[in-house]
Amino acid sequence: MKKEIICTVCPMGCRIYVEGTEDSVTSIEGYTCKRGEEYGRQEFLHPVRILTTTVKVEGREDHLLPVRSEQPVPKELLMDCMEVIRKQTVKAPVARYDVIVPDICGCGVNIVATGNIG
Amino acid sequence: MYEINCDVAVIGAGPAGLSAAVAAKKEGAGKVLLIERDESVGGILQQCIHPGFGLTYFKKELTGPEYAGRFAEEAEALGAEVLLNSMVLEVLPESNQILCANSEYGMTRVTAKSIVLAMGCRERTRANIQIPGTRPSGIYTAGAAQRLVNRQNAMVGKNVVILGSGDIGMIMARRMSLEGAKVLAVVEIMDFLAGLTRNKVQCLDDFGIPLKLKHTITRIAGSRRVEGVYVAQVDENKKPIPKTEEYIACDTLLLSVGLLPENELTRQAEIEISPVTNGPAVNQYMQTSVPSVFACGNVVHVNDLVDNVTTESLQAGKYAALYAMGQLEGEGREVESVTGNNVRYLCPQRLREEKGAKANLFFRVLAPELDVRIEARCQDRVIASKKERRVNPGEMCSIQIPLDDVTDDVIINVVKEA
């Protein structure tokens, strides 16, 4: 398997060419820094993203609580996570970093509040 | 009229205003008052629920609400006061007064020793770019759509085309996709991306959204709600090539075609405005042409990273505090910073000589370039220089220059490295 990855570590946008199998990298080139190399490997083997969205607040029709995944979640789970979060409702008060959904989709990452609701 | 006296009055409690208030308090200013038109502080960051903030300043990837929250809490802890739901209608620089409307107190007059302008910016509209066609509903600036989706719990549409590859546009492409909408295309008239590369990867590529560079929208169709848009490739003069025109059926068009500093108050207060940035011209203290008035953030020039806003705003807050305490001279000899090769604009535009001090000059280039040297010249001396692997109009550049002997105007050039 061969992939061309645009590095997003810094604004340079290096094109990194990675070759390998599902669980190992056999060749990686095009990166220009250490962080770029790490990113290239990660993005090839197991791309992850921080998910951010909103959660409904009980009794407050026009108010939403912003939330995020504490750590990046596997990219392929983004839409599944959205499905879970969409059904979620929180009750005020909520403080920043309160856990809203623990271990979302079993990937070991918590969805936490990024704002406060008094 | 309700009267408030303070030392430093900050107009706007977004990221710029909050940072300025924090710095002013830390510098020792007495009463610092943030005047905010919204019902809560944080400004636009309240709707920027996505990550990508704070990578430079906090060395951590934060979301907008988290980034704003850190400064809001710090400002509060330091004792800065906030007047919410208050729209400033007039700034009177000669008396250092600010008039604002507030539902609770009525018309309110704030008298300060120094003022920080931190009103932010607004979005360019359909009229600014003159798209022909009908005028149905379903045409939103990306920021207005972002407010509706992220703060007002309202979904703006189902099948979306986005004009402009600015960061807000791309971030809304992802946001709309996550909320179940289909984003059909992001259309960009230039032959390069307007926003950050990471946003193209994470907001467009991740969701299979096509980016159409060198294309524009030639016409909007639909009498009630948007029914579709005509998209065509453009030639080197940015004129649409008729035979390339195609129709994309959609119910929503989001515009991400740039931001403009919001300087109605600045203009009305007769503070000098730079014709290039459309914001007040400032010196390294972020001091405007009126010595008691400082300015920071997107009201000065439009930034792409909030971290840069913070850096500038901390300066503005610090010097506004010093001015309020009588520790900053009102007048001084100043030289100008001048745009040289491949530099569109510079900020600050004026520099004051100051022994042992340095200033960060922020600037944007006109065209993307690889392997360049950025150099600052004063007369025939190179006073600062640095290498850059890549420069891009969408990403702010900066260079630090010594202010020891800026005896004449400072010219910034971006030159190809031999």
Add this chain to the structure above:
Amino acid sequence: MMKTDVVVIGAGAVGCAIARELSKYEVDVIVVDKNEDVGGDASKSNSAIIHTGYDASPGTLESQLVVAANPMFPKLVEDLQVPFKATGAILPAITEEQFEQLPAIKEKAFRNRVYDVEYLTKEQILKMEPNMNPEVRGGLYIPRESIIDPFIYVQALAENANENGVHFLLNTKVTGIQTEDQKIRSVETTGGTIETKYVINAAALYCDEIAAMVGKAEYKVVARRGQFYILDKNTSCKVEHIVLPIPTKVTKGKLMCPTIHGNMLVGPTAEDLNNKTDKSVTADGLASIVEDVRRLVPGVKIGDTITQYSGLRPNRNPEGLHVDIWDDLEGYINLSGVRSTGLTLSAAMGVYVAQLMKEHGCRLVYKENFKNTRKGIRIFHEMSREEQDAVIKENPKYGNIICRCETITEGEIMDAIHRPLGARSMDAVKRRVRAGMGRCQGGFCGPKVIEILAREWKIPVDQVNKNETGSYMVTGKTR
């Protein structure tokens, strides 16, 4: 079934002026309009000028009505609190050929009984309008050409008519007209049948279709599109008068003038369409405006545009303003060919139609309790600081500024919603209080206005429309 004496079809300037005139008498009037708001189509997208009639065809009904209507405005706008200003118009002659046309234009004005047209020298013009093309050779001054807020004018007529008992059926389309023994019997609408003695067809663009319902299809409406630019109040190149080009045989040409709120208006084009719906602006049309207006005001800054729009003037073929009444159809009055002078002549049209009804045997008895005034919306940004303080204390909603560009408060928006014939759509709010009419074009206030409309009318957000049904703003909730 609803029952009334008179049905007026069309709630534009002419329809509302007729309704208001009839509201002075003891007759029941219902105004029916397909749109969600009063204000019509052509009446809300025009150059917002109150003409003198100096350039009308002498001896025509149009000349008679426009010339009669112009002097009615100062009193009318005071009674109804409509923003209005007699700026006067300047007709500059740029070329020798145009200069030679001036005497003929002045003489035509005289034949239209417009006696106050004056010659201007080059120096006078450049003093009055420093941004005028310096090649100007001289020109004419028409003092009573004026500017008005066309939205508020029609709203004011409608609100005042409504306060005096006229009913308005909005969002209601006329689908048929029933006659019996050569007399009007009823009007069928999407909102039910209305039994009536009179029908006044003021349907403008659609007046031929209405006329066809009673078998009077003697003409066709031809929509003539006019595209306009509105420039920012801050634009550096402005004019203070209405600057009109010398007309050619083909067109009256494109003008530049201030709007009553301090913007600059530039346009219009004149394009005959083969449909009645295409209100788009086109690249070619807009380019032609720039080209033409630069001849008058070379420094005009089109880059300062805050919006572009187009309006459809309901021209007719054969041309000319007509008010028709037929012996074989009692109770039916047909208005057609109301063009760009319609906004002006509407003021006289009410009186004219009422007189026509009297002459044809309608008994119009003056109402003793007719109220001739209408209170406008209190405008926050026009108040002194003391008045602003007082109004916020009286109603805290006036302290909440919703539209930043035009400084429009929630108090004003609430008034726009809750007054007679109150605003139900985004555009209706905008046309009453200008929220969203500034340089950000609703970017900031739009989301808030959606919320206010949903709250005040107690409807879900997805039922808030930009204007007519189907122009929804949002599709629903995200959560």
